Amino acid sequence: MTQTTTDELVDLLTAYNQAYRQGSPMVEDATYDALVERLRTIAPDHPFLKAVEPEQFPGRQEVRHPAPMLSIEKAYTREQLERFVARVRKEADAMGLESVAFRLTPKLDGLAGRDDGQVFATRGNGRVGYEISSAFEKGVVPIGGRGRGVGEIVVVKSYFDQCMAEFFEHPRNMVVGIISSDTLNENARTALNDRKVHFVPYSQVFSMVVDGARLVEETRSLVERLLADVDYPTDGVVADVTDERLKERMGATAHHYRWQIAIKTKGETARTTVTGIQWQVGRTGNVTPVMEVEPVSLSGATIRRVTAHHAGNIRNAGIGIGTRIEIIRSGEVIPKLEAVLEARGELRLPDACPSCSQPLTWQNDFLKCTNSACRAQIEQRLSHWFRILGNADWFGIKTVQKIVDNGHDSLEAIYRLSETDYTSMGFGPVQSKNLAEAIVISRTKPVEDWRFLAAFGIADLGTGDSRKLLAHVPLEKIVDVEPDAIIRIKGFGDKTSGRIAESIGAMAGTIRHMIDLGFNLQRTPLVSEQAAVSSPIAEKGIVFTGKMVHGSRQAMQDQARALGARVQTAVSGSTDYLVCGQKVGASKMDKAERLGVAILTESQYLAMLDDATPGH
Numbered sequence: 193m194t195q196t197t198t199d200e201l202v203d204l205l206t207a208y209n210q211a212y213r214q215g216s217p218m219v220e221d222a223t224y225d226a227l228v229e230r231l232r233t234i235a236p237d238h239p240f241l242k243a244v245e246p247e248q249f250p251g252r253q254e255v256r257h258p259a260p261m262l263s264i265e266k267a268y269t270r271e272q273l274e275r276f277v278a279r280v281r282k283e284a285d286a287m288g289l290e291s292v293a294f295r296l297t298p299k300l301d302g303l304a305g306r307d308d309g310q311v312f313a314t315r316g317n318g319r320v321g322y323e324i325s326s327a328f329e330k331g332v333v334p335i336g337g338r339g340r341g342v343g344e345i346v347v348v349k350s351y352f353d354q355c356m357a358e359f360f361e362h363p364r365n366m367v368v369g370i371i372s373s374d375t376l377n378e379n380a381r382t383a384l385n386d387r388k389v390h391f392v393p394y395s396q397v398f399s400m401v402v403d404g405a406r407l408v409e410e411t412r413s414l415v416e417r418l419l420a421d422v423d424y425p426t427d428g429v430v431a432d433v434t435d436e437r438l439k440e441r442m443g444a445t446a447h448h449y450r451w452q453i454a455i456k457t458k459g460e461t462a463r464t465t466v467t468g469i470q471w472q473v474g475r476t477g478n479v480t481p482v483m484e485v486e487p488v489s490l491s492g493a494t495i496r497r498v499t500a501h502h503a504g505n506i507r508n509a510g511i512g513i514g515t516r517i518e519i520i521r522s523g524e525v526i527p528k529l530e531a532v533l534e535a536r537g538e539l540r541l542p543d544a545c546p547s548c549s550q551p552l553t554w555q556n557d558f559l560k561c562t563n564s565a566c567r568a569q570i571e572q573r574l575s576h577w578f579r580i581l582g583n584a585d586w587f588g589i590k591t592v593q594k595i596v597d598n599g600h601d602s603l604e605a606i607y608r609l610s611e612t613d614y615t616s617m618g619f620g621p622v623q624s625k626n627l628a629e630a631i632v633i634s635r636t637k638p639v640e641d642w643r644f645l646a647a648f649g650i651a652d653l654g655t656g657d658s659r660k661l662l663a664h665v666p667l668e669k670i671v672d673v674e675p676d677a678i679i680r681i682k683g684f685g686d687k688t689s690g691r692i693a694e695s696i697g698a699m700a701g702t703i704r705h706m707i708d709l710g711f712n713l714q715r716t717p718l719v720s721e722q723a724a725v726s727s728p729i730a731e732k733g734i735v736f737t738g739k740m741v742h743g744s745r746q747a748m749q750d751q752a753r754a755l756g757a758r759v760q761t762a763v764s765g766s767t768d769y770l771v772c773g774q775k776v777g778a779s780k781m782d783k784a785e786r787l788g789v790a791i792l793t794e795s796q797y798l799a800m801l802d803d804a805t806p807g808h
């Protein structure tokens with residue numbers, strides 16, 4: 193190999209690394225790692241291999257780490273893992289250690305950080321990182337509390353898949369965006385408000401301790417067990433030697449600790465051929481490509497459809513019928529386009545909306561239908577209503593399409609339908625009954641007013657911002673809201689406020705109509721009222737569990753809500769207190785302990801409320 197090839201390779205790696213750190217990788221990890229290995233073969237002493245691949249956050253203050261935050265050596269194969277275990281064994285023998293144990297933890301795939309309780313910093317180049325303490329003010333949830341050392345900033349995976357996957361190509365994009373920019377877009381704000389962006393210290397994650405033999409023999413099942421319950425994006429499992437003296441003896445290179453290895457589980461890939469491209473219209477008018485492919489088997493499922501995320505991917509790669517592609521599936525329901533192997537066929541992009549035939553326009557990489565009367569958008573908006581309201585099932589997209597086909601194309605119309613109307617549209621007797629009941633349930637089952645408002649699909653108003661808005665403007669005044677009133681609320685910018693007010697204005701009739709139907713709405717307390725209630729549990733996430741002695745659980749939950757708490761049904765990363773009555777299941781307690789949630793008995797909890805009440 194000549195010097196130029198080495199340089200070219202390093203240039204390529206540098207570019208790939210930069211794209212990756214900014215949240216939009218250009219190639220798969222395995223491809224990147226293979227290139228790194230190639231560099232190691234041709235230029236083993238190249239500086240690129242001797243350091244942590246740097247990330248950059250321009251304009252942030254630099255923070256020196258007390259101990260370097262290094263990269264991790266990778267094992268893709270059994271042989272690589274065996275070699276690692278053998279190396280550890282050898283050092284242990286030299287120390288006269290009889291047994292060696294490894295602590296296994298999920299390798300979280302986000303943005304690494306370190307929180308000493310005062311300063312929160314990124315990894316940077318491993319020695320010097322960047323100060324990002326504002327992340328906690330933005331709403332990143334520190335799991336287990338502040339000051340727990342190194343960990344990873346990640347988005348809750350199920351949440352990302354359900355609510356954010358259509359806006360971001362990878363959860364890391366979202367995290368990097370949130371940390372690096374001072375102005376957050378609507379989706380990022382929603383996720384932060386929903387408390388779904390966490391800083392997870394590695395000390396707080398689920399772990400298992402095994403010996404070297406088991407690690408090598410049962411790798412697959414161990415990895416599966418470790419990752420089964422982790423609701424964060426992962427890209428493998430990290431194995432650490434547990435013995436402190438052995439760790440000290442093994443030390444580190446400039447790149448990684450010698451007592452640690454990452455067992456990588458890359459998403460499974462397959463190769464296939466594009467046989468067609470379907471264009472789907474979303475609620476906001478984005479027209480996105482779904483490729484039909486020759487059926488191919490991938491992690492146990494037969495794949496026929498592959499998403500290409502946005503039209504730009506089709507345009508830039510020149511994908512036509514006959515194009516050979518590589519696809520990857522790592523947990524998503526619909527697999528993604530991984531790489532274009534050979535572009536073939538004619539590139540054909542729609543110039544008209546597949547639903548309403550209006551001309552499309554490009555907005556960055558997205559093709560957009562701007563016709564608000566577009567049939568597909570109406571269907572998506574109606575199904576959005578039921579999805580966000582979340583208290584009544586049965587109105588999936590197929591059902592909604594059929595209803596719209598029959599001329600009922602607005603919420604007003606749908607809420608007028610009766611069981612016999614459904615039957616005459618051709619729904620079966622059972623389904624007709626279910627649909628009619630679901631409508632009643634959607635009005636009678638309690639639902640938060642911010643969900644109700646967000647369900648209309650108002651521009652720039654996700655659930656998080658809807659809650660914020662309603663803390664300042666009560667729902668019954670919302671249709672008359674002026675942009676000025678929104679701008680004054682923290683977190684709303686000029687443009688967004690204008691768009692929100694305009695969009696609310698355009699939907700005022702429907703909003704009023706739906707309010708008048710009398711939903712069972714739980715009000716968001718107004719900030720002006722909240723000031724009066726200063727309680728020790730305001731804003732805290734609380735789970736009540738077990739049989740309560742003081743009163744019914746329902747009554748305690750209501751009281752907690754009135755005191756401004758966020759009452760939850762399950763312990764999660766956003767829980768602050770688990771209040772235990774009698775006969776509490778061990779699993780809830782375990783989970784709470786693992787997540788660093790404070791566990792209180794019923795009387796401890798009541799004492800806490802009492803202490804804070806004036807006059808006691």
Ligand SMILES: NC(=O)c1ccc[n+]([C@@H]2O[C@H](COP(=O)([O-])OP(=O)(O)OC[C@H]3O[C@@H](n4cnc5c(N)ncnc54)[C@H](O)[C@@H]3O)[C@@H](O)[C@H]2O)c1
Binds near residue numbers: 213305
């Ligand atoms: N696809 C691409 O274009 C591209 C580009 C650059 C890097 N990469 C990938 O990034 C990796 C190298 O980057 P890196 O050095 O940032 O990361 P790494 O994979 O070497 O991981 C090291 C980091 O993992 C974190 N980590 C996550 N879970 C952990 C746990 N349970 N215990 C301890 N640490 C944990 C730590 O912060 C540590 O700094 C490679 O796997 C490479 O494939 C990909």
Ligand SMILES: [Zn+2]
Binds near residue numbers: 567
């Ligand atoms: Zn259209």
